[in-house]
Amino acid sequence: DIQMTQSPSSLSASVGDRVTITCQASQDISDYLNWYQQKPGKAPKLLIYDASNLEAGVTSRFSGSGSGTDFIFTISSLQPEDIATYFCQQYDNLPLTFGGGTKVEIK
Amino acid sequence: HVQLQESGPGLVKPSETLSLTCTVSGGSISSYYWSWIRQPPGKGLEWIGYILYSGSTNYNPSLQSRVTISADTSKNQVSLKLRSVTAADTAVYYCARYGGHSEGAFDVWGQGTVVTVAS
Numbered sequence: 001d002i003q004m005t006q007s008p009s010s011l012s013a014s015v016g017d018r019v020t021i022t023c024q025a026s027q028d029i030s031d032y033l034n035w036y037q038q039k040p041g042k043a044p045k046l047l048i049y050d051a052s053n054l055e056a057g058v059t060s061r062f063s064g065s066g067s068g069t070d071f072i073f074t075i076s077s078l079q080p081e082d083i084a085t086y087f088c089q090q091y092d093n094l095p096l097t098f099g100g101g102t103k104v105e106i107k
Numbered sequence: 108h109v110q111l112q113e114s115g116p117g118l119v120k121p122s123e124t125l126s127l128t129c130t131v132s133g134g135s136i137s138s139y140y141w142s143w144i145r146q147p148p149g150k151g152l153e154w155i156g157y158i159l160y161s162g163s164t165n166y167n168p169s170l171q172s173r174v175t176i177s178a179d180t181s182k183n184q185v186s187l188k189l190r191s192v193t194a195a196d197t198a199v200y201y202c203a204r205y206g207g208h209s210e211g212a213f214d215v216w217g218q219g220t221v222v223t224v225a226s
Contacts, residue, residue, distance in 0.1 A: 001168075034212040043201055043216035044152065049209035087152060091211025095167040096154040 002026050002090050006099035012107045019075040021102045023066075023088035031067045032092040038101075039084045047086075048073065080106060109134040111202050111217035119196075119224050125189040129202030129217060136160050136178055140205040141185040142213060143176060145198040153198075157205050158185060192224045 003026040013019050023033065031051035036044040046055045048064035051071060061076045075082055083106060088099040115127035129141065142157035156166035158176045166174050175188045185202060199221050203213040 032211055034209070036213075043203075043219050044213070045216070046209070046212050046214045049212040049214075053209070055209075055214070089152075089213070094165055095169070096211075098152040098154070100151045 001095055002029060002093050002097055004088055004090055004097050004099035006086075006088060006102050008102060009100065010103040010105065012105045013078050014107045015078055015080060017078045019078050019082075019104060021073040021086055021104075023071040023073070023099050025069045025071075025090055025092075027092075028068050029090045029092035032090055033064075033066070033071050034089045034091070035062075035064055035073045036087045036089065037082075037084045038087065044087060075104075078104070078106070109204065109215050111204070111215060113200060113202050113217045113220040115220060115222070117221055117223060119192055119222060120226050121193055121224055122191055125187070125192050125196060125200075125222055125224070127187045127200055127202075127220060127222070129185045129187075131183045131185070135180075136183050136185060137180055139207055141176075141178065142203050142205040143185075143187045144201045144203055144213070145196075146201070146219075147195075147198045155187065155189075155200075194224050196222070197224045198222060 005024045033051045035048040038044040052064045085101045085103045110132045119125045137160040140157040143155040158164045173190045199219040201219045202217045204215040207214040
């Protein structure tokens, strides 16, 4: 199985801060990487697909980059409604696997 | 737009079979893959498996011996059966569309249903 390692597992930042989350794959997955946002008690929501493509209707504050084994998810200016847990997911190989998640809080 | 709704018992006894149904509205299941994903309390996401409307399936090897996913195109439903459950199977179970407009992403999700395994 491809292991997806996210860091940090949690972070606290101020409104307006730039926030960066990393996801590392245990092997080369090209750009077969997606990012999701999950708010408490809700289902995950697709934000970024194929490493860097913004899902329709998702705010442009969110962006993704990377390829191979190292990927970055960025919130350009943290807003209160961005409080959530963020997950990466690879689809290069079965089984499909997710990162452990990064919980984002407001300082 | 496509909506998914999971349903089924919220409590299952150990060693019994967990059975859930995902009803798809606003679109046909006769396209795309339909997947089950679970999330134990306070933990991350685990992919269980997926099915293509034609019946072709693929399962997570960690659960393969206990899982069956099926599709009923006449009812526009996808079902999950997980046999011989233990407390470790307690989780929120989600159904999701896989490979919609993005090849490898889960782009539409149900709200999830909580399943507790306990006697």
